[in-house]
Amino acid sequence: MSTDVISQAAVRGPQAGPAVLYVNGQEHGLRVEPRVSLLDALREHLGLHGSKKGCDQGTCGACTVWVDGRRVLACLTLALTCEGREVTTIEGLSTDGSLHPMQAAFIDQDAFQCGYCTPGQIMSAVALLNEGHADDDTEIAEWMSGNICRCAAYPNIRAAIRDVRDGAGGEG
Amino acid sequence: MQALSYVRPADTDTAIALVAGRPDGAYLAGGTTEVDLARLDVVRPGLLVDINDLLPDCVVELQGGGVRIGSMARMSDVACSPPVVERFPMISQALLAGASAQLRNMASMGGNLCQAVRCGYFRDVASACNKRDPGRGCAALEGINRGHAILGVSDQCIATHPSDVAVALVALNAVVHTRLPGGGRTISIDDFFLLPGDTPQREHPLDHGELITAIEVPAAPVARRSVYLKFRDRQSYEFALASVAAAIRVEDGTVTEVRLALGGVGTKPWRARRAEASLLGQPADEASFTEAARQELAQASPRPQNAFKVELATRAIVRALQTLTDGGAR
Numbered sequence: 461m462s463t464d465v466i467s468q469a470a471v472r473g474p475q476a477g478p479a480v481l482y483v484n485g486q487e488h489g490l491r492v493e494p495r496v497s498l499l500d501a502l503r504e505h506l507g508l509h510g511s512k513k514g515c516d517q518g519t520c521g522a523c524t525v526w527v528d529g530r531r532v533l534a535c536l537t538l539a540l541t542c543e544g545r546e547v548t549t550i551e552g553l554s555t556d557g558s559l560h561p562m563q564a565a566f567i568d569q570d571a572f573q574c575g576y577c578t579p580g581q582i583m584s585a586v587a588l589l590n591e592g593h594a595d596d597d598t599e600i601a602e603w604m605s606g607n608i609c610r611c612a613a614y615p616n617i618r619a620a621i622r623d624v625r626d627g628a629g630g631e632g
Numbered sequence: 633m634q635a636l637s638y639v640r641p642a643d644t645d646t647a648i649a650l651v652a653g654r655p656d657g658a659y660l661a662g663g664t665t666e667v668d669l670a671r672l673d674v675v676r677p678g679l680l681v682d683i684n685d686l687l688p689d690c691v692v693e694l695q696g697g698g699v700r701i702g703s704m705a706r707m708s709d710v711a712c713s714p715p716v717v718e719r720f721p722m723i724s725q726a727l728l729a730g731a732s733a734q735l736r737n738m739a740s741m742g743g744n745l746c747q748a749v750r751c752g753y754f755r756d757v758a759s760a761c762n763k764r765d766p767g768r769g770c771a772a773l774e775g776i777n778r779g780h781a782i783l784g785v786s787d788q789c790i791a792t793h794p795s796d797v798a799v800a801l802v803a804l805n806a807v808v809h810t811r812l813p814g815g816g817r818t819i820s821i822d823d824f825f826l827l828p829g830d831t832p833q834r835e836h837p838l839d840h841g842e843l844i845t846a847i848e849v850p851a852a853p854v855a856r857r858s859v860y861l862k863f864r865d866r867q868s869y870e871f872a873l874a875s876v877a878a879a880i881r882v883e884d885g886t887v888t889e890v891r892l893a894l895g896g897v898g899t900k901p902w903r904a905r906r907a908e909a910s911l912l913g914q915p916a917d918e919a920s921f922t923e924a925a926r927q928e929l930a931q932a933s934p935r936p937q938n939a940f941k942v943e944l945a946t947r948a949i950v951r952a953l954q955t956l957t958d959g960g961a962r
Contacts, residue, residue, distance in 0.1 A: 469646050471679065474635035494638035494680065497667070517668050521734060530708075530737045536667045537738070540638050541660070541682055584733070591733070605868035606732020 472540065481542055483508065484552030492539050499523045501539035502549060510550035510579045514608070521607035524580035525549050531587035533606075550579035553586065562586050565620035565628075573611035581607045585621050594625045633671045640682040644811065644843070650681045652813045652841030659683050659843065661704060662738040664731075665747045673757050674748070674764055687742070687845055691716055697851030703742030703809075703844040707797070708733065710741060720849060722800040722858035722877045726895075729862045730796040732869050742844035745798060745808065745824065746836065749791035750871055751780065762788045763832040770832075779873065782932040782941050784899035789832030790935075791899060793825065794871050798901040800860055801847065803877040803893035809846040812839060821847075825900035854889045855879040861952045862895070863944060872896030874945040878952035882916040892924075892952075897932075897945050904928045907949060916957045918950060925949035 473494035481488050483506060490505045499516075502508040502525070514522035516535045523534040526548040553560040562582050565571070572578045584607045588594050593603040600618050609617065638660075641647045651657035656678030660666055669675040688702025691713040699715050710716055711727035731739065739747075753759040753771040760769035772780055772790050780790040798821070806821040824836050838844075858879035864870040875895035881888050890911045892904040907928035914920040925946040932942050 469639050469641045469650060471637050471639040471650075473637040474678075493635060495633045495636050495670070517671065518664060518735065521732065524734055531734050532738050533664075533734045536664050536735075538638065538660070538663060538667060538680070540640075541663070541684065543640075588733070593733075602868050603733050606734045 479540055479543060481506070481539065481547060482545070483547045484549060494538065494540050496539050497535055498525070498527075498537040498539045498542055498547065499534035502534060502547075508549050508551050512576055512579055514577065514580075519608070520577070520580075521584060522577050522580040524583040524607065526583065526587065529590075531584055548583075550583055553582065560586065561624050562589075562620065565623040566617070569616045569620040569623060570613075571616040571620040572609075572613050577607060577609045577611075581609065581617055585617070585624070588621065589625055594621055597622075634673065634676050634678075636670070636677055637679045638682065639679065640685070644683070644686045644845075647681050647683050647686055648811060648813055648841055648843055650679065651843075654679050655840070657681060657841070661740040661743040662706070664735050664739045665743060669748055669755070672755055674755060683843070684740075687843075689740075694848070694851070697853065699849050701741050701847045701849070703846055704740045707731070707736040707739050707741065707744060710797075711736065718856070720800070720804060720852070720855050720858065722803065722855060722860045722879065723797060723849070725860035726796040726800040726862075726875075726877060729860060729872075729875070741797070741847055744795055745801075745844065745847070746838075747795060748835075750794045751791035752776070754791060763791060763828070763835075766831075766833045776937070777935055778937040779871070779896075780935070780938055781899045782897050782929075782934045782938055782945075783894070783902050784827045785933050786828045786830065786832065786899075788830055789828035789899065791828070791832075792871075792896060793898060793900050795901060796860065796862065796872065796875060796895055798825070799875060799893045799895035800858075800877040801849065802901040802903050803858075803879065803891040804849050804852055804855060807848045807850070808844055809848060810838065811843045811845050813841060816845070818848075821901075822903055828899050852879070852891070854881045854891060857956060858891070859952055859955050861948055861955070863948055864896075874941055874948045876945075876948045876952040878949070878956060880911075880916070880953055880956050882957055885915055887911045887914050887916050887920065890953075892928075892949065894928075894945055894949075897941050904949070906931070911953075916953075918954065921950040921953045922946070 512522035514520035518536040658677035660680040687704040689704040692700045693715045759771040781792045808819045862875040877893045879891040894902040907924040910924040
């Protein structure tokens, strides 16, 4: 039985093969090996350089994107597992060239220095508000703990999140 | 990461046949351990079988007060599942004390039970590690072992089991349901986690291709008021130095039922049976709690760098029990 079963299942790789990813509302065809992470597929294959590679081992949060609306780490996600799912990156947050309120609030509150962690911070921050975990600074800190900022802009990041939570984010 | 193949089979039987049919086949669930370790070359799967769409991802209330947690349920979803929050708050608290929001959205409950240790020598392929490379030695024994285990250690391995939720599940006598090519079986949670002994490479009793389908938590009215306390080097997004899952029933000032398990200090999620036995029939006060904790930790084998864990775990047990008994606090 197992031989039949295995021949019926579509095993892919190890060589690169065609794949289809749905990113920021658009379908993209690409050729990737199965070992390629979602992060590398976005950056190296689709030219979406917003999501950042910090640690590449799931500890820094710089690669945070949404898959089917949930914030996840693109470095620990294999690209092929996202076929048939909806991927949203920092590039997909703005609409018609205007910043998302959280992006504007990060600028208003000076919520970064070097900016490397910022795309991940913003993807987490918007998700945080959708999840309803931003009642106070303690809760914000706890639910943002998966996004490390080596410049330690944490107070400003929390201020930006509070602004959007309280409807003061504006258009920058 | 070495090159590998990938498949997303249409049903569970196919998935099991695929993994069982290849020595280098492995299941891929949330990927938070598998992809991480594959990139470090600590594991070298030749075929990853994606099971994310195949197994139950929900929590089912069982008659009588238990719950059945599908193995593909995500940590974040289980943490806020009403029957879990209501019946087993220690499970919810343990889940939320672990990892980060992103990782909890990814990691499955079945995968959580199978997660690898965080020992730096295990993760570094240049270091000696009996778990990764049996017979090669253990660099942690004489290395940096401040975070390592003090309970259940052997001269082959002292790596700490990293899971938080497994500590609560051990306290609650959970049962792991699995499927094999020829059927399935149930494994009590305490038997699911193996002590390193002379075979540290063997962390659980699963056969190759055996797949966790669900985790069942039997009714435990005592756990409706329970806590998971975790102590660590930073306040969030860090593994435990010591943690405690606790539930206790006190009648007329006397302890009549108690569940205690420890994390961060054992080579497996550690059911504190000596402490439990010590507490039964004793007055619910600090002296009894301290004596029980001391009896449990008397079997510890600390090293100079992690000797502080004996006192930390002792105080953690006392704090957890006081939290539960202090004037009916939550």
